[in-house]
Amino acid sequence: MKFAQDLKAGNVVVVDGAPLVVQKAEYNKSGRNAAVMKFKFRNLLTGTNSEGIYKTDEKFEDIILDTKEVTYSYADGDMYVFMDTEYNQYELSGDDIEGILKYLEEQMPCEVTFYDGKPIAVVPPVKIVREVIYTEPAVRGDTSGKVMKPAKLPSGYEIPVPAFVEIGEKIEIDTRTDEYVSRVK
């Protein structure tokens, strides 16, 4: 069993007897509301997509599937090609890997998940490092880390970072929560 907050893109869970692959997982929390996860699922039997909103402490039955270490090679239209160490190539659609498109870079190490011999999802490393290509100027003297501002990554994706982060700096990101972790010297 896995808590909803521990599920990430590429995980497969069983809900009401149907195997669902998580294509995208978003964490949301604030104020007094319970923290919730918003998932985009694909039913592996029917191919239909669905959304689901769950409290983070909801428990799911997960399925352990075959996986393989790969690196991202290139995009071909809407298909994304990954390669293992024996030069086998695996193609996945943009929908299959929607949750990680924002982090994708050539030669990025990932893990491909297989169901019935077919690649169905890609899981990125838990921690990745990316350069900030744009953010508002740093706030002088504010080193608390409590005041956040948006920062743009090379993919165009924006992530909240502390006010002291500057353009050109590299930051570590937790891909499970899409949250800033630290600056990388």
Next chain:
Amino acid sequence: MNSSPTPIKTVDIFCRVVDNYGDIGVCWRLARQLACDHTINVRLLLDDLSALAALQPDHPAGVSVIKWGENLAYTQAADVVIEAFACTLPDYVLDVLKEQKPVWIDLEYLSAEDWTASCHAIPSRHPATGLLKTLFFPGFDARTGGILREKGLIEARNSFLADKKAQNIWRKAHNLPRIDINCTDISLFAYKTAPVEAFLRGCETSPSPVRVFAPSPAGKENVTVHGALTLYNIPFLPQQEYDRLLWTCDLNFVRGEDSFVRAQLAAKPFIWNIYVQDENTHLIKLDAFLNTLKPFYGVQSWERLVFLHKMWNEDARKSGDMGPEIFKSLAGLRSGAENWADYLVGQSDLATRLLAFVQSQKSI
């Protein structure tokens, strides 16, 4: 042949009283509105009946209150089962739900944050039971569940405010002073985290008289004078009486969720004391709300509103300055509060949206 969905006749609302009166206040209002405005039979299942007693509710037909505990014999689910504020239904209730398959709603807290709109009213297959469960997020626009507002509220407010005699009769009945245009009247309801003492000290040096009405923790009434400030410690008021206090004041300090919503519908200036959360997540929620208000206030009034909220919720050191800041801003704050209230009143209310959503689920 088209078959119209069965009308919703019954609703169960489960609520745990965590602290204070916010959760129970919202649940009671929802129960009351479903019963009175939509003629639905509501069972309000509470784990602590004493919390409801403190609100001194009336007893409208159609609402029954039941103690929820280990001994609850729950054998028949209503058409709709509402799990308020993630209170987590026990297994013996879930067993009944699995068998009878009512529409299952998880009513969440009110927020202006964008993510709540994107997560609102998406039926999701519950992993443990296989039932569809839907998180329902109250909010301030059409993408969300709206806010609670009973039928006739605005008419009652306007009629009361147009009748000075009625206002003074009400005030007298509650041992409060007559309306006086030379005085600034303030209702004050805040958490212990708010810098109340510093604010009151600031009021003492106001150039004009200030009258503050604050619920007394012990329910003991008294009146004390400190310079320009007259402080009235008043008893905890029932919900409908509290509305009248909000309506007759020039400024209302409110907290949590229930009084926060009522202050907005009062169309009077208000300062919100938000419930403090770990990692300051409540400040993100506060910012989202203040940003939502921006188009409804003049530029300077909105900046003043933000400044006052920051002092009340974040920077206690400066709160002694709040009095003078507020008094010179009241006209602009009043205009913004009226615009905002008009915007809210132009939307359908939470109970109506909830029932429309449930009906849409029953037709599937």
